[in-house]
Amino acid sequence: MAAFAEGVPSFADGLPRPNVTIDEVRRLAAELYGVSGEVRELGSQQDRNFLFTESASATEAHGRRVLFKISNRTVRRDEIEAQNEAMRRMHAAGHPSPAPLPSVNRRDIETADVDGAAHSIRLLTFVEGTPLIDFEHFSADTIASMGALVGTVAATLAGFEHPGLDRELQWDLRLGEQLVEELIDHVADPERRAFMLGALEDITASLAPLKGELPLQAIHGDLTDDNLVATAGALGRPELSGIIDFGDVGTGWRVAELAVACTAVFHHDPARPLAVLPLIRAFDEVVPLTDAEIDALWPLIVLRGATLVVSGLQQVAIDEGNDYAEAALEREWTIFAVPAALDSRVATAAIRRALGRPVAPGPATTSRDATLLDAELARRTRIITLDHTSTALRDGSWLGDEGAEAEAQLLLLAARTGGVAATRFGEPRLTRSVGVAHDAPVNVATGIELYSTAGLALTAPFAGLVSSAEGHVTLTDGARTLVIAGARGLIEGRSLEGESAAVPTRVDEGDPFAEIDGWAHASLQLGEVSAPDAAAVPVPRFVTAEEFPAWLAVLGDPSELIGLAPSEARAEGAGADETLRARLDTYAPLQGHYYAHPPQFERGWREMLIDTEGRHYLDMVNNVTALGHGHPVLADAVAQQWRMLNTNSRFNYASVAELSARLLETLPDGFDTVLLVNSxxxxxxxxxRLTKAFxxxxxxxxxxxxxxxxxxxxxxxxxxxxxxxxxxxxxxxxxxxxxxxxxxxxxxxxxxxxxxxxxxxxxxxxxxxxxxxxxxTFIAEPxxxxxxxxxxxxxxxxxxxxxxxxxGGVVISDEVQxxxxxxxxxxxxxxxxxxxxxxxxVPDVVTVAKAMGNGHPLGAVITRSEIAQALADQGTFFSSAGGSTLSARLGVTVLDIMRDDRLQENAREVGGYLREQLLGLAERQPLIGAIHGRGLYQGIELVRDRETLEPAAAETLALCDRMLAIGIVVQPTGDRGNVLKVKPPLCFTKESADTFVAALDEVLTRGL
CATH class of the missing domain: 3.40.640.10 (Type I PLP-dependent aspartate aminotransferase-like (Major domain))
Structure with a gap:
């Protein structure tokens, strides 16, 4: 491959699009290519593209569609010839892409005057399909298919050489840093400009040692969701069908092809920068990445985003009326800002983990390290637990504004008893969750917090340099840095203040180096943190559970530095997947489980389920837990009964009679007998058995x-x-x-x-x-x-x-559900x-369970005495747990709570509201065929056609998986598998109803 032309190109002047009218386009198309018909412009930042639809002949269903393209006047002819040859190579390899069509003069490229200058003009075949950008939601499978296709393009273009590939192109990431520097003034917002300049500094530092090791080859250069087209396949998900716009074909870093493709993912799921990993993994399976390419990938992704931002702003400034460029500005900022906000070292570690490549460990403590606290204080330090296992957090006290208050109170109480309180590293805190939310919470601690009721001096656990500014103290030995937020620097008994605090000062192990009064946060970071001020500290206090394993390449556990055992920071492979494997190894798979990759639920509150990562999910299926999860009155009643007595119903005690009487009160006259069972x-x-005997x-x-x-x-x-x-x-x-x-x-x-x-x-x-x-006997549910x-x-x-x-028969009403x-x-x-x-x-027999015990094994058969007595000659009936003291007390308490909390009334009111909202949703979502049920027992039937009622079973299953990803637990039911169960706990609120309907609307609108 040839090098760049001599000299460094300048991008300051920009590349305005050719100035041409529709009438001129019609004339040129007719004169040069003999093309006419309906014409409309397609978007482009620097060229002009027009779609012609010719008139259909008598034997055609519709006319031919072709793309009339006027290239920017700065594009050389040999560059366009290289683009044409690249298209032919893709066609030869069987990949749908545009192909040049001959002009009336049998040429692939024509030249014509446009706005006073010569421009190259082509007619290309039109690749049918919808640009991928028009599909709002990208599933992991879609993202992976992008990576496989991009890898195939890179493999196909490997070895392709042409003089027109050597271009001074603004999209060539080898020139990206220069482009951003030249155009940065177009970023008018000072905060955004500072953010981009900081990112550019990191990019330069990361890429400098790698540039000479990155393989070069011909690349498409713009394989984004604008230029990958798809058809709507199964479940409405995009199936990639072609590649368009070869205008950026040229020589470039091979990994740049991947970096450009990755940027297409971020604006579809901005809360999850690592959603791009399936794309990278799929590319690597086709074109294995070198170590240098892996290390350069994330900086190049950020650089590509930055070039989009500055180029887009420049284009709007110089090309008034370019709606395509203007409409893309905020999307392009997201494409830059999402990956730029994630430390590239962390992102690279995540990529290495995803590719199965070795990851260097983060900083660690050693046996030679001393502690921040003296031995006696370290021994008395109290650890507080704030994750799903916390017994101090109860009755929803961790939610909303109360969460921060609960956290502070627990720290204060622990400090009063021990002198110092500390939190745990790598802990997914309930107090940092926000209840049911669209995105996973940012709640995993990247450090530990210390709290002391009195002033406290911290001693250096290792020798190093200390500096202090803006409430942060750093101690670094070059390989690692201990950052104490909320502290003042302390040298030889005096506080560091003013400019002198920022000057690094040497301390030995065991020397006092910081003091805190109340709260402080300690994190152990890889390498040397250059400045302790808040703007320069790169590590957030909390990250998502998805990102945390990658952060371990940058962070260490500071627990041992205060004399505590290391926290059990979770590694990849642990958690829900490991629990599922253990379950399947020992617990018969015949018993089944929801979802292919289920969260691990270990806690609940009201209508929410809470997993081990602290994420809250709206529970739409637990009709068993009628009162809601974690009801404090029921929990106290059960605990009290356990302390008192638990035995079987052959003993004489009051609660079994009380429960039986309470059940009979709910039924018409004639019912006079209750038999208690387990389920x-x-x-x-x-x-x-009773009705057969009767x-x-x-x-x-x-x-x-x-x-x-x-x-x-x-x-x-x-x-x-x-x-x-x-x-x-x-x-x-x-x-x-x-x-x-x-x-x-x-x-x-x-x-x-x-x-x-x-x-x-x-x-x-x-x-x-x-x-x-x-x-x-006739048995049916009502x-x-x-x-x-x-x-x-x-x-x-x-x-x-x-x-x-x-x-001569009798009837059973099965009321269990x-x-x-x-x-x-x-x-x-x-x-x-x-x-x-x-x-x-009125039936003769009623069966009930589920709600009766709020999840405890408790059920009942309620009937007339003559029916019950029909079984007497076969012996007495007995159930060990069904009528036990515990079960009976629990059953009575459930009825009390239902009355006191007005849960039946709530089912009517909120259920009616939910039904109204669902009926409104059905009017605008054609996949919804019917809303069944009433109260808080409803079903949403999904059909592919409202006339034929073809069940949308696959869509229903996919919808449930998609809903889980945004915090909603819902499952299919029915013999056709096309009805969504809607049977949440009876404490369900209108706010939760709105959350559910909005989530369902989003998924049905954005795609599965």
């Missing part, structure tokens, strides 16, 4: 798409194929499944669907009786919960109940249904 499955199993009949009728439990009998009447794909094949001969009464997508639809479904069921009951197998909160249509249950009883106040306007689901005269329907 909903046991409740259904026992209910079936009627003397084995045959049971149920409805399709339902779930009632996992025991032999409960599973036998469970028809849902989502829970058991072989449910129909394995169905016992004594089980008879009626058509699922679904008026939305079932056999019968519309207002009279209930009557028609009932007629079918009654006919089947009559057929079974005539065949000598009369039904003794709302089909497992199918997605599907409404059982009007008139269905009353007719079926009547027919079953007329034939849909009862206990969850639907808001009624306590029991069967209360929603009435007979033809409006009279309420």
């Amino acid at each position: 909903g499955t046991e409740a259904v199993d026992l209910a079936l 009627t003397g009949r084995d045959d049971v009728a149920c409805v399709e798409e339902s779930y009632h439990g996992w025991s032999y009998a409960a599973d036998a009447v469970s028809t849902s194929t989502s829970d058991n794909p072989l449910a129909a094949e394995l169905r016992a001969p004594w089980v008879h499944a009626f058509d699922a009464p679904n008026a939305y997508r079932g056999t019968h639809r519309g207002e009279d669907a209930g009557q028609r479904y009932a007629a079918d069921a009654v006919a089947e009951l009559e057929r079974l009786a005539a065949a000598g197998t009369p039904v003794g 709302r089909n919960g497992n199918a997605g909160a599907i409404e059982v249509p009007t008139a269905y249950l009353s007719a079926v109940y009547e027919a079953v009883r007329a034939g 849909v009862g206990y106040g969850r639907q808001g306007d009624v306590f029991w689901g069967f209360e929603q249904h009435a007979g033809p005269g409006g009279e309420p329907i």
